[in-house]
Amino acid sequence: MRKRFARALALWTLPPLIWTLMWFLYLTARKRWHFKGEFPDSPVVIAFWHGELLMAPFIYAKLGTSRKLNIMISDHFDGEIVARLTRLLGMKTIRGSSRKGAVKALISAIKAVKEEGEHVGITPDGPRGPRHSVSDGAVVIAQKAGIPIVIVNVRPQTYWQAGSWDRFTVPKPFSAIDFYISEPIDVTGMDKGAAKKMLRERMLEHAVE
Template structure:
């Protein structure tokens, strides 16, 4: 039994290592194909703060967000908070193809340490990307972390959305969105949102309300 368990663990580790090698470049290529074969519309804020901001988007909308960030910042300087699960490590590798750094964390493990690292990053002048309903949901529910970061650092929150004309939806908890090539992509970035002075639940409601304005059901 022990030998069988050891073989299974070895096989799993080998498959994960292979996945980390193969899947990120394939994912990055897929993102580029979708983007460059689609018609784009960008709806950007009138004023883009020079100070670092927190840009927030639903976990299921993550795929094309680097391109919206490029329009927001001509020179990318951001770390995206990603889960430390296997799929999170794949996403982190994909983000590197788009010149974005990552901070690994979890809603359950090392949460305080990750939150402190993110706040230090903001104070050092780097934007932070976060999925308020990640890494494991519930879908379309805002966790406390984004409010804590914004209020403790004074950083504004800017909400990102991407609405494709046609897409595939994965059967994952977040109904992950994969836009189909040769469609239309409507990108939205909100005006900066100031959460200072708001109670926790009220601040979360503000963020959720803005995120839901262009969310896919």
């Protein structure tokens, strides 16, 4: 009973608190934007590391796309907190991960692309790691739906890092933050293993260490 109450309280209080923290950090930051190429006016898979998740939504807002973004989020309790926060930020959610509900999540993601014309956001190393590993999801969605992958990175100049598996990164207030957006990457026709290796290498170019 006590655990159930604690979880209910966390679900009610944490999303708006994190939302407030995110906006405080973003508004006090010196923002530096790095675009490669032009963001397409068509659906894409947006890939970002789990440890850089906190400030990544602000990149989506900067893109100026009218298409909704569906974030793939695990079915765990922590995932429910992230899902509620995601909705506060005006985004949609797809529940499931490489460990639980993977097939259902992939089908929902491809449906969002093909039937709704929307983007899909995914952390290839989520929800449990290992850190900076790449699961099949991003490549499979891109290949099945026939759309490119866009990599985004968030690299603060000064930050705190958690001791968790993903080394979750929180920028310090008034820090400079570099936001990186890659050109669209076409993986159609590539061997899945080779595509995953290439995606990991590209995602590490501007990753937080």
